[in-house]
Amino acid sequence: METNPAFSNYMDRYLDYPGHWDSPSKCGLKLVKRKDGKTLAIATEIYRQNPGTPVTEVVAPLATRILKTNAEKPDNFIFIEHTPDLRSKLTFYGETFDLVEFDWNGENFSNPVWTRLTKEQVDRMMEE
Amino acid sequence: MHYRIKKELNRILPAESCFKETSMMLKTKPREMKFKLIYPRWEKLEEQTIFNLPPHGPVVMAAEVPEDVEIDFTDENVEALIIDDNADFVGISMMLTTQVKRGWEIADQYRALGRKVIFGGISTMLHAEETMLHADSIFLGEVEGRLEQVFEDFRKNDLKEIYNFLSKPPDMNLIGPANRDILRKDLYYHKGFRMVDLFHASRGCIYDCYPCAVRYLGGRGFRPRPIDRVVEELSQMDNNRLFIVDNSLALDTEWEKELFKAMIPLKKKWVSHTIEDKDEVLNLAAQAGAWYVYQAVFDRSDYIRNRIRQYHDYGIAVEGTILLGLDNQTEDDIKRLIDFLLEIDLDLAEFTILAPFPHTKAYSDLLKQNRIFDKDWNHYNAGKVVYYPKHMSPARLTELYHYAWDTFYKDEPQTMKMFNLINKVMAKEIGDGTYTPRRRDLTDVSFGKKVTNIV
Numbered sequence: 001m002e003t004n005p006a007f008s009n010y011m012d013r014y015l016d017y018p019g020h021w022d023s024p025s026k027c028g029l030k031l032v033k034r035k036d037g038k039t040l041a042i043a044t045e046i047y048r049q050n051p052g053t054p055v056t057e058v059v060a061p062l063a064t065r066i067l068k069t070n071a072e073k074p075d076n077f078i079f080i081e082h083t084p085d086l087r088s089k090l091t092f093y094g095e096t097f098d099l100v101e102f103d104w105n106g107e108n109f110s111n112p113v114w115t116r117l118t119k120e121q122v123d124r125m126m127e128e
Numbered sequence: 129m130h131y132r133i134k135k136e137l138n139r140i141l142p143a144e145s146c147f148k149e150t151s152m153m154l155k156t157k158p159r160e161m162k163f164k165l166i167y168p169r170w171e172k173l174e175e176q177t178i179f180n181l182p183p184h185g186p187v188v189m190a191a192e193v194p195e196d197v198e199i200d201f202t203d204e205n206v207e208a209l210i211i212d213d214n215a216d217f218v219g220i221s222m223m224l225t226t227q228v229k230r231g232w233e234i235a236d237q238y239r240a241l242g243r244k245v246i247f248g249g250i251s252t253m254l255h256a257e258e259t260m261l262h263a264d265s266i267f268l269g270e271v272e273g274r275l276e277q278v279f280e281d282f283r284k285n286d287l288k289e290i291y292n293f294l295s296k297p298p299d300m301n302l303i304g305p306a307n308r309d310i311l312r313k314d315l316y317y318h319k320g321f322r323m324v325d326l327f328h329a330s331r332g333c334i335y336d337c338y339p340c341a342v343r344y345l346g347g348r349g350f351r352p353r354p355i356d357r358v359v360e361e362l363s364q365m366d367n368n369r370l371f372i373v374d375n376s377l378a379l380d381t382e383w384e385k386e387l388f389k390a391m392i393p394l395k396k397k398w399v400s401h402t403i404e405d406k407d408e409v410l411n412l413a414a415q416a417g418a419w420y421v422y423q424a425v426f427d428r429s430d431y432i433r434n435r436i437r438q439y440h441d442y443g444i445a446v447e448g449t450i451l452l453g454l455d456n457q458t459e460d461d462i463k464r465l466i467d468f469l470l471e472i473d474l475d476l477a478e479f480t481i482l483a484p485f486p487h488t489k490a491y492s493d494l495l496k497q498n499r500i501f502d503k504d505w506n507h508y509n510a511g512k513v514v515y516y517p518k519h520m521s522p523a524r525l526t527e528l529y530h531y532a533w534d535t536f537y538k539d540e541p542q543t544m545k546m547f548n549l550i551n552k553v554m555a556k557e558i559g560d561g562t563y564t565p566r567r568r569d570l571t572d573v574s575f576g577k578k579v580t581n582i583v
Contacts, residue, residue, distance in 0.1 A: 019488075020344075021256070021268060023295045047336050048348055052295070056492035081496075092338045092455070092489060098496055112494035 010082050010097075010122070011044040017062055019053025022117070026050045028082070031070065032126045039072050040125060042084040042097075055081055059100055060109040066110070074104045080122060081114065097122045161279070164215030165190065165310065168222060168230040169204035173511040175533040176478070177546060180205045180575045182308070182316045184326035185249045186221045190307035194277040201310040206530070206575045209234065213241045217282050222251040225485055225508040230307035232262040240262070243526075244287060248280065253294065253345055254486045255505070260289065269293025270331070272302040297331070297346075300353050305361040315576040320566030321550070324392055324399060325367040329358045329387055333375040334488065339451060342375050344487035350379040352387075359390050368562050369553065370398040377413075378404040388412035395562045397553050403444075405435055410442045419553050420445035420475060426454075428468040429516040436472045440573050445549055447476035452532060454482060455518040462528050466535050476545050480510035481525060 011028030019025035028044030043062060045055045055062060063079045079100045085091035097117040102109035117125075167183045171361065183203055190199050202209045211234065218238045221230045228251050237246040239262075247259050248267035261268055265287045274293060280285050308325065316323040331355055332346040362370075377384050377400055382402060389412060397417045402424070403409060410418075421439060425432050425448040439446050448469055452462055469477055484491040484500060485508060494500050494515050501522075502514035511529070513522035520528070537545070557563035572579055 021290075021294050048334065051348055053344070053487075054489070054492055056496060057487065092493065113498075116292050116497070 005049065008084070010042045011084075011109075015066070016044075017058070017065055020060055021112075023052035024082050025052030025058070027055050029053070029066070034126070034128050036128055038076045038078055038128075039070060039079065040078045042080045042082050042122075044084060046084075047086065059112045062082075062103055063100065063102060063112075064107075064109045072086075074109070078125065080125070095119065152490045160196045161216045161283075162198045162200060162214065163193060163217050163219060163279075164243075165199055165201045165219045165221060166209060166231075166234055167201070167203045167205070167235060168220065170224055170226040170230065170507070171509065172349065173480075173509060175511070175530075175542075177542065178574070179323055180316065181317060181323050181371065182311050182313070182325055183223065184306070184328065185223050187308050187310060187326075188304075188328075189248060189271050189275070189305040190310045191305065192271045192273070193307075194276055194279050197279060198308050199307075199315065201312075201316070203311075204230070206315040207312070211237045211241070211242065214323055215243060217279075218245045220245060220247045220252075221249040222247065223249055225254060225483070225505050227251055228255045228505050233260065235262040244282065246282075246287070250341075250345055254341060256290075265291065267291045267293075267576070269296060270298050270303075272298035274298070295347075297351060300331075300351055301357065303331075304357055305364055308365070312575075312576075314570065317567060318574045319579065320568060320571040320573075322367060322369070322564075322567070324369045324371040325365055326373050327362065327365065327370045327398075328373050329353055329377075330374045330379070330383075335376070337474060338454075339482060339485070339488055339490045340375070340505060341485050341487040346375070352380060352383045353381075355386050355390050358387065358540070359394070361393050362396060363390045365396075368396055368557065368564060370396055372398050372400040374393055374401060376402045378402045378409075380411065381406065382411055385412055389415040391416035393558050397556060397562075399549055403439075405438055407438075408436060410444065414442040414444055417556075418442075418444045419556070420447055420549060422447050422449050422478075424449050424451070424509045425465070425469060425474075426451070426463060427478075432468075433472050435560050438472065440473070445475040445552060448474040450477060450479050450532065452479060452481050452529055452559050453515075454515065458519045459528060460526065462532065466532050469536060474536075475549055476542070477532075477536045479529060479536070481513055482513055482515070483508045483510045483512075483528050 010030055012030050015027050015029040017025050026046060027050060028046050030042040032040040034040055043055050059081060067074065067077050080100045081100050083096045085095040097119060098114040099117050101113050103111040163184055167186050186201060193199055220235055222228055222231045231247065238245050244264040246267060247263045252259050252266055253268050256268060258265055268290065270293060274291065278291060293357040321352050330351060332349050332459050333342040334348065334350050336343050381404060392415050395417060397419045399420050401422050403418065403421055421462060423435065423446050482490060484494045485549040499516040500514060501516060507514050513525050516522065517525045554563060
């Protein structure tokens with residue numbers, strides 16, 4: 001299994017975040033300022049390089065953190081969760097992209113809902 | 129004084145030592161506190177063997193309990209729990225998700241009697257937020273070097289709501305020996321045959337396997353125990369048959385080889401998860417007493433076929449562990465897989481249905497796809513379908529699960545295959561002089577209960 005998801009078109013930096021019970025956690029991150037003014041955030045699960053909680057399990061607080069750090073408004077913020085292809089013999093570690101939509105209570109995101117996207121759809125969303 | 133320190137003193141001091149005497153005096157001094165430690169019951173899969181193994185978490189925890197605390201342990205799987213106000217403090221140790229609801233129920237009853245309850249163990253960590261609703265305190269992480277403080281806080285009526293050591297694994301030198309003295313050992317016999325004792329030589333895992341939560345529980349690194357500490361604990365164990373419960377022994381070749389070399393003189397016979405498929409390693413494993421291994425069989429590849437053959441070449445039997453309901457399995461795949469298992473001559477097979485335990489990739493993936501329809505943790509026993517499989521209905525997957533058990537054991541029942549395995553280990557033990565006959569006084573007893581059929 002590939003252990004080191006490389007920087008790619010969907011990940012150009014690391015982000016440290018607190019996971020469950022404050023466990024130090026890390027994901028890949030790419031922020032795209034789109035032509036329409038919206039910010040597209042892609043958070044990448046980096047598996048063994050992530051010492052703590054996976055992105056999926058803390059996706060709402062993680063998205064909130066990214067939103068606030070970048071002083072965005074929720075309406076102008078699009079969040080995509082990415083898992084890279086680990087080239088495993090097993091089929092569960094292929095590349096996936098999910099658009100994650102949340103409820104917003106004025107302070108935080110909650111109630112994530114994931115919608116599977118193709119790579120082509122993500123590429124188009126980055127260009128919009 | 130810790131159980132561990134006491135053991136260490138007994139080990140290093142000569143029998144006639146005055147310090148040894150002091151140690152024995154300390155051992156017998158009146159205990160100041162009674163700690164009721166409970167391992168909640170769960171419903172076993174109907175297809176599995178009836179065997180109940182002595183639990184591992186509670187004995188590891190018990191080794192860290194201060195010496196002036198009397199531990200009264202109940203494993204509800206083999207004996208009835210009487211809930212009364214005799215205990216000063218109550219601990220509930222939970223390993224499986226199917227234990228948590230029973231654990232919460234027990235805690236609620238003790239708390240109604242005014243007793244404080246602390247939870248620990250693997251499934252406490254997996255279900256921490258929910259467990260807090262039934263607890264005075266929860267302990268997250270590994271106990272070594274941490275329980276003195278917990279009991280001190282209890283004594284001062286200052287028990288913390290959470291003891292969180294999830295990201296702070298202890299020094300591996302501190303681990304063990306476990307305190308197996310808390311077990312009522314006669315309860316772990318089936319018709320005179322003693323069950324294996326559980327033991328661990330390492331913690332953590334470098335892999336991120338789809339159905340497994342070890343990355344969350346034990347960290348993402350492999351943390352082997354020092355070999356001398358492992359040998360020390362093994363040599364103190366009075367049971368010749370063991371289950372080495374490490375997630376995988378195949379994580380560090382050099383350590384694995386050193387471990388097996390060190391184990392050879394002990395002449396133990398053991399079961400474990402995967403061993404590396406290098407000839408040199410398998411050869412040492414066989415010499416060190418490898419009896420049989422659990423090997424995940426996830427496809428019908430030559431890789432699996434060769435791996436099973438390799439184990440057999442070294443006289444190591446194989447119990448296949450087969451997970452059903454994965455997204456890459458159609459009905460046809462499952463049926464072909466079962467045919468394959470018969471073809472490759474597995475010694476035993478255990479079939480389970482994927483259970484998306486919290487903090488696993490399986491859980492994350494199914495959650496994202498909104499495919500989990502049942503959140504009753506009692507149903508997360510790996511024999512019930514709690515999510516929508518990709519290629520069939522939940523009902524059809526359940527049928528295939530039963531079909532798998534029935535088909536694999538059609539010509540030779542599970543009890544017979546298990547009997548064959550026991551014969552193999554007995555032959556090895558007779559060969560090296562370690563064989564202990566079954567206990568005649570327990571031939572009509574199975575896990576503490578009288579049975580009529582003693583064959």
